[in-house]
Amino acid sequence: MANASLAVSTVIFALRSSGRFGEDGGRRGLWLPLVRRIREPYDGMWALPGGPLGADEGLAEAATSTLAKTTGLAPRYLEQLYAFGDPGRSGEGAGSADGAGSGERVVSVVYWALVGDEEARAARVGQNVRWFPADELPALAFDHALIVEYALWRLRNKVEYSRIASAFLGRSFTLAQLREVYEAVLGRALDPANFRRQIEASGALEDTGEVLTGVRHRPPRLYRYNATVDLADQGPLGRLAQK
Missing domain, CATH: 1.10.10.10 (Winged helix-like DNA-binding domain superfamily/Winged helix DNA-binding domain)
Structure with missing residues (x-):
């Protein structure tokens, strides 16, 4: 039986118009931050913020810690989305989707977060962290395109019957x-x-x-x-x- 490891990734949605956060020009849409991979597999491709689960970390704690390290974000809305663990999702060759060794099967527990303008303006950006429109994403590493698609479906369904929309707004x-x-x-x-x-x-x-x-x-x-x-x-x- 192949070895398995546990990882945590996060899909973060923010409302943003083209350009900088807080602009009033143009219709706003959903954007999310991605992290550029710096090792194989999928070296140079964009992926969701994530990492392996530490031995002494809880799941939500790991998601919060990874977001703080990669994007500087601390969302007030953070909810567990789904667990993704299909065989082969980590790609071929050395490494894995979230830092496991070669040949390991990685099960990623995915969280999703919603942030408002004030939170999003404080986000860290740079050469390896960038925001993209949710409907104009580049090719993503691993199965992260499927994860984003599922997160969007979940958000669009939940906004119809819950108060989740207020996560993008003030009180x-x-x-x-x-x-x-x-x-x-x-x-x-x-x-x-x-x-x-x-x-x-x-x-x-x-x-x-x-x-x-x-x-x-x-x-x-x-x-x-x-x-x-x-x-x-x-x-x-x-x-x-x-x-």
């Missing part, structure tokens, strides 16, 4: 800002009037009683989600980890 936001998140995630334009009716009918939001300041026209109202659970509610396991 309060306008309906237009919320609609922008939905449009970026779903990849299509939404009718503003229909969107407002659907969101108001859902009962998920509450009016903060405040308005957005610093705008030329009539200040729009600010809303917030009225849910009391955390964005990434891990249930009993999450409460146990906090003790």
